[in-house]
Amino acid sequence: MNYLELMNTLIVEDEKDLALEIKEFLTGQGYQCDIATNGMSASEKIFVNEYDFVLLDLGLPDTDGFTILEEAKKNNIPSAFIILTARGAIDDRVKGLDMGADDYLPKPFSLIELQSRMQAITRRKHGLQNNTIQFHDFELDIQNRTLSHDRNEINLTKKEFDLLHYLILNKNRVLTRVQLTEHIWGDLLEEDNDSNYIDVHIKNIRKKMSVAAPVDWIETVRGIGYRARK
C-alpha cells in the first residue's frame, strides 16, 4: 500500500482528545496528520496546505462544518472530505454528499472503518485499475465481488465476500466482531445486537474456501475476533 505514503490529513475536531486518538491511529498507518479544533483554523489550514484528506466534524464551536465544506468546494480545494458527526440528523448525510463530501461516518465510528473508507477514496481518486487482490492462492475481484482459486470461482454470498474482503484489506490485524458486524451490516438498527452471526459467516467462508485450498490463514483470535494472516 505504498500509495498511502505521505498522505496529508487534516483532522477537524473540537474534541481534542478524540482528534489525538484519530491522529495516533492514522499516523501509525503512515498518514501525516494535522489537527484543527475550530472552524477558523480549519479554514486557514485547508487553504494553505494541500491535504489529501479532511476529516470534518460538523459540530464545531465557531462554525458549522457544512460552511467549511461549502467554502472549500467553492474554491476548488481538491482534498477528499469525510464528514464525521455525532449530530446524526437525518438529512446530514444526504446534504453532505450533495455538497461534495466523499463519505460520511456517524460517530462513534471504528478507526479501522475510517481508514478503509480513506483507502477506498484513494483508490477511486487515483483511478487504480487493479481491481483484484491476490491473497495466498486466492483472487478477489473487487469490481465483480467474486472470489476464485485457480480460475475456479468460489460462490460466496455478498456478505461473506464483504467480510473476507475487509479481513484481507486489514491483513495481520485482529478485527473484532463489533467492527466486522458494523462493516457488513452498516448502521442498521435491529433488536439483535448479537455478533455471533459473524462466527456463522466465517464458518461458511472457511467451509467454502477450504474445498479449494487450506485456509488456516483465517485465524480466530479467542475472545477478540478474526485475523487474516499473511
Added chain:
Amino acid sequence: MKLTTKLALYNGISKIIIIVSIGAILPLVISNVVYDHIDKRLTARADRVFKMVERGGINEIILEQDCSFESYNILKEEFVSIEPIQDNGSYGPKPDFGDEFISIDEEIFEHRVLKQAFLFDNQLYILKIGEGLSAIEELDRSIREFTFWLTIIVILLSITADTLFANILLRPFHAIINRKLKPDEHPINFVPEQIRSGTDEFEYLNKSIDDMLGRVRDAFLIEKEFIANVSHELLTPISLLRSRLENLVADPGFPEEKSIKLVDSLKTLDRMSKTIRVLLLISRIENKQYLKDEQVSIVAVCEEVLTEIEERTTEKEIEIVKQWNDPDCKILGNKSLLFTMIFNIVSNAIKYNKQAGKIILTLDHLGHDRYVLSIEDTGHGISQQHLPHIFDRFKRFEKQQGEGYGLGLPIVKTIADFHDIEIDVSSESDQGTSFNLIWTGSESV
C-alpha cells in the same frame, strides 16, 4: 354536512314555512273580508227592497198571476226573489246568510244568499238576494297560485343568494383551514400569515390557529434541538472512548490476553451507542423528522430484507414461503424506515424460530387502499401474559445469550405508527407468532 348547505337549507325551509303559512292564512282572511263586504251589500239591497215594498206594496213587484218574483241580471251573478211561504216558524225576521248552489238555466252557480222573511198583508214572504261567488273563487285561486309561484321563486332566489353570500362570508374560513391546517404539512415549517377577513370571529380564529401552530412549531424545534444536543453530547464521548480502546487493542505491544477485556469494553460501548441511536431514532420519528414521500413497493422491501438476512435463514435451515397476492402494491412512506421495521420483524422470526422452521410472508389486498402484510413464524411463540407488552420499551422477557436491548419491537411500533399501520400480533406457544401489518389506507397511493 357543509355549513353553507346547512345555512341554505335552513333559510329555504324557514322561507317555505313563512310563505306556506301566509299562503294558507291569506285566502282565509281575504275571503272573510270579501264575505263581509258581500253580506253588507246584500243587507243594503234587502233594505232597499223592503223600502220599495213599504212604499208601493208588494204588488208593485210581484205580478198578480204568479204570486212570486224572481229576477236575475244577465250574467246571473245577482238575483232577487220574493216568494210567499207558509209560516212554519223556521223563518225569523233576522237576515240569514248562506252559500247555496243554485241552478240557473241548467248551469250551477254558487251564490252567497241572504234570506229574510217578512210579513205583508198577513202573508209571509221570503226574500232571497244572491250574489255569485265565482269572482271570489277566482280571486282565491289566483292568490294561491301566486303564493305558490312566489314561494318557488323566493326560495330559489334566496337559496342562491344565501349560498353565494355564505360562500363569500366563509372564504376567509376556508383560507385559514386550507392554508394552515394541511395534514401533510409539518408544523415545523409553519409561518404565521394574516388572512384578511371582515369577520371578527374569523380574525380571532386565524389568530388562535397562528398562536397554536406557532407553539406546536416551537415545541417541535426545541425537541429537535434537544435530540441533536443529546446525540452530540452522548455520542462524542463514546466515540472518544471507542477510538482510545481501539488504539490500545491495535497496539502490538499490548498483551493479547488483556485485549480481551478491552474488546469486551468495546462491545459494551457498542451496545450503549446502539441503545442511544435507537432511542434517538424513535425520538426523531416521533418528532416527525422523517419524510414519507416515497412510493414504496412492500414486496420489494420484503425481498431486500430477505436478501440481507439470507445467511441467517440458511444457517437455521428456515424455509421462506412467499405469498404475494398483490405483488404490485405500492404505498407512500419512508423506505429505509419500512425496511428497518420489516427487518426487525423478520429477524425476530428467525431468532425465535425452531431449527428447520418456516417463515411465511403474505401480502394481501383487502380492497380499496387496505393491504395486509403478515409475517408468520413456526417458533416458540409469545406467551399470552407477555403479548400485550411486547412493544414496551426496554422490556425483556427471557434472559438470552445475545445482547438484545429490548428495543427492536418498540422501533417496529414507532415506525408503524408513523405510517398509520395497524399491528396485530397473535401467538400460540410452541406454534409460532404472526405479525399482521395492516395499511389502513390513509397513506396508500
